[in-house]
Amino acid sequence: xxxxxxxxxxxxxxxxxxxxxxxxxxxxxxxxxxxxxxxxxxxxxxxxxxxxxxxxxxxxxxxxxxxxxxxxxxxxxxxxxxxxxx
Numbered sequence: 001x002x003x004x005x006x007x008x009x010x011x012x013x014x015x016x017x018x019x020x021x022x023x024x025x026x027x028x029x030x031x032x033x034x035x036x037x038x039x040x041x042x043x044x045x046x047x048x049x050x051x052x053x054x055x056x057x058x059x060x061x062x063x064x065x066x067x068x069x070x071x072x073x074x075x076x077x078x079x080x081x082x083x084x085x086x
Contacts, residue, residue: 007035012043012047013043013047013052015029015030015033015035015040015043016040016043016044016047018032019040019044020044026040026041
């Protein structure tokens with residue numbers, strides 16, 4: 001008797017991100033993950049409908065912006081520290 005496999009939401013989102021962000025084909029990602037490509041298409045459609053993917057992308061962009069700001073602040077603090085050492 002076959003048992004139905006279930007996948008976590010994070011797994012589904014990661015698979016869809018590989019297709020969207022990395023530009024890989026559905027078939028390549030599906031083969032890599034050991035699933036059928038129509039599953040990834042279905043997951044992408046459901047994420048598009050409920051707005052999950054857009055929220056994840058927006059969250060990722062805000063994280064990138066925060067990281068950029070922190071790196072700039074870190075650079076500035078290192079410069080100030082070096083000036084005080086001299």
